[in-house]
Amino acid sequence: MHNKLFAALLLGTVWNLALAADEFALLKAERIGPLRVDLPAREVARLIDCPPHRGPVTRWEADSDYHQQWTYPDCGITLDMIATTPKGAQAISAITLTRPSLWKTRRGIGIGDTERAVMAAYGRDRNAEDSAPGKNFVAGSVYGGLMFTFKAGQIERIFLGAGAE
Secondary structure, eight states, X not given: OHHHHHHHHHHHHHHHHHHHHHHHHHHHHOOBTTBOTTOBHHHHTTTOOSOOEEOOOEEOTTTSOEEEXXXXXXXXXXXXXXXXXXXXXXXXXXXXXXXXXXXXXXXXXXXXXXXHHHHHHHGGGBOTTTOBTTTEEEEEETTEEEEEEEETTEEEEEEEEOSOO
């Protein structure tokens, strides 16, 4: 009896770890235009044509890292940049797209596309628990994935990264 219970618990743990690995695999593989999570700051400047507005560097208690928001309003791009020290080398930790961005995800989805198009492209990665039809679609997880926000059936915001800690 104890062996069966142990085996069931072990199988459940392995299954949950496999699901989590799949969610994070999506996060690591996904691109928005030429950008990806973990892309070093030195490479970002050559990929975005618009001038950035850089916010202050702040330490987040949730992860003990140092974050700085880089916004590109003329391009509809916001980046959360992260470093382990206040003046350390930064990399992208999250990407947000809004209008007027013309960039698309790795599977060809961009601002203004329909919820139906998102379902066709990312349906197999949909997190039903965190998604709400007509409002948002989460591919992967809110802890690391791709999130689409809808208004009147069209995408108004795309977010790649961890939306929750």
